[in-house]
Amino acid sequence: MNGSSSETLVEIEGYSFAYHTGTPVVHDLNLELARGERLALLGPNGAGKSTLLLVLAGFLRGHGRIEIFGRPLQRGTIAAIRKGLGFLFQNPDDQLFMPTVIDNVAFGPLNLGMDTKAARERSLEVLRFVGFQESSSRLAHHLSLGQKRLVALAAILATEPELLLLDEPSAFLDPRGRARLARVVQELDVSLVVASHDLEFVRHTCTTAVVLDQGRVVARGPIGEVLDDDELLAKAGLRADFT
Amino acid sequence: MHLADQLLSAKIYLPAAAAAVAGLSYCAARVRRDERRDMEEGGFLGGAAGSIPLMGVMGAFVFAAQMVNFPVLPGTSGHLGGAVLLAILFGPFHASILMASILIVQCLIFQDGGLLALGANILNMGIVPAFVGAALYQMLAFRRPFGRAFPGQQGAAFMAAWLGVLSGALLVPFQVVYAGVTSLPLGGFLAVMIGVHAVIGLAEGLITVAVLKFIKQLYPLRAIGEHRMGASGAVTLLLVVALLIGGGLSIFASGDPDGLEKAVAMSGHAGPEQAGEADPQQTKEPALSSPLPDYTVPGVGGVVSTALAGLTGTLGCFAIVLLLSYLTGRAR
């Protein structure tokens, strides 16, 4: 799985993607992610953040070069690459598709070939790790949004991925929920790409940031630098002016 | 109509359950075969999830859709049944499995319909309307000369939904009467069922057409390609339906107007089972010569009887006409 010795997990070169309606979403994008790096994808709505995540997960195909874990992203390698990926959807209901909490978390491990006993143990362990306090046989549709997000996170962590892709993880959470989620994400020992509007959240969970605007990279740097650059943020539409 | 357990007896609910199981198993096999074919042609995207999650949420869709009321006649509103809509969109095999899952959930969570009656309910409200509706839609929308008579396939969808609902409803009186638990007369029961479901079918037709129209506006058809049944499948189906309607009725409708009363009188204290058995045996000979003598149905009198007979005759003729049109016309 490890291609280059510098431990580059993701390499994107000259990548472009447009919807079949013709609207271009990502323009000639160049990006690299090193192992252990936690990258925030920032930008206004429509900048291409979610699209880029979907591209990385292999659900959208554009033009250009992408390599993940040292392998080119294409039909034959997709299944293997996905084994090392974890994708958190914006809407947790889309990925908590089994009736109970434990069924959802065990889904990945079972598909990896674990036997039911091991899958159950792994699931309970991960649920404990993310801080899910309630019974694992709780019905998924009885959970609050914050709880659903935690369970969804547990569900994707259960397969021990190397790279996590999080799509607006803190959206619609109350302040306590956001903080709780941020704490869990901080403790994770993975590489991350987080697409988010929530500047506070990414400040606490990420190491670097990339600003996208209309499908192009307009800034890149350590998280502190980017977030403290008010002018840059304003120009990219990330700092709302209420006056 | 969701049948309750107490209206049936073992000699109905057991064969009905067996028929439902057989039907659903066949549908599952066909679905699996089609899925395998789709997967082999596969794609870059989506992986191997196939239609399991899609069908799952579609079941929830029909269920939830049944909560939306449509005004049908002044003062009355109806709601979607869904079997024919599903059959038009996804094919009768998927539709049957979906309707079965809906009916099972309705039985368990909402106590709508009995546990033992599930087999019969799945037949009446799932398998039969799905296949009848699909076959009719195929015939009317795509085969000459009907394709021209039903512009935009809306008329075809309407007829398919209406008659699909009606065909399932038709089975209920036979099942209840033959079960022998109650003493309700077949003629009267049929009249009520057909009358009520002619209206319900109207609602189904209207709603199905309206929803299909709306969907086509919003969603590119490439995602929901309308399912095509094979020509032989459609014909066989209509043959079966025609035989059921014609044959089934002729067994019970007797040339001797007192036949049914006599059988019921025989039951008395001896237990309901014998009534059902005696009837067809007794009246088989005369029945074959004139199924609906003088445009009446025994057990019902007057105008209703005539109307009932007329409707039955119409349905029978319709089926025959469709059959003939297929045999003489040519597929587009």
Next chain:
Amino acid sequence: MKFLFEHLSQCSSIVHSLDARVKVAATLIFTVAVVSVPSHHVGHLFLFFAWPAGMIAASRLPLSPFVWRALALSPFILLVVVFNPFFEQGRVVASILGLPVTLEGLLTSAGIMVKFFATMGVMLVLMATTPFPALIGGIRGLGVPAFLTHQIAFLYRYLFILLSQVRTMKRARDTRSYGRLPARVAIRSAASILGVLFVRTLETGERVELAMALRGFDGTLRDLETRRAGPADGLFLLLAVAFCVFCWWMAHERLVI
């Protein structure tokens, strides 16, 4: 009410902890036994009530939800059996609107209603003591094929989400309706609610497909193993069968009404 039973099923008692397969089997056996008794043996049918009553007591749940729910469901069957006394042959005991009513017919109708309440009782107890996912596991364990139980599981999972979407859309329509709508507008708006629901559902289905593929789904849904049946479960089943056989035998004794 449906949500009420769902919450009741999350409680705990000796009945709640029984194996789902055994509870479903007992429910089936009971229903078969009750239905097979000739309807006019009304007195004997009342014997059957002891079972659901006992179950409700053992489950430590309140009685009223069961009673209310059963009553709420009874009109439908009542509507069918109310005609029976006019058609069944036998000793005429009254005349309503000039039409004769027979004793046998009345007894059969009464018997059907008693059967209804008895079978409804066990059904409701089943739902009140078994969380739905466990119930699905139970029917799966009894032989219902996977393609159907998986379908049911997905249906159940997304049903409430869609129901709340329908409710929201209906509310949105109602707040802009200002009284009764003419038929054509009502039909159009209802159709559009269904159309939007359909498209949303389809897209949800696609996203779920993505989510499943991302977690390695290869076409086969795998279930977490359910617990093994224990001696308590076997005993319960035995008890159920014995009770049904006893009541059924009693009902078939040669007693003239």
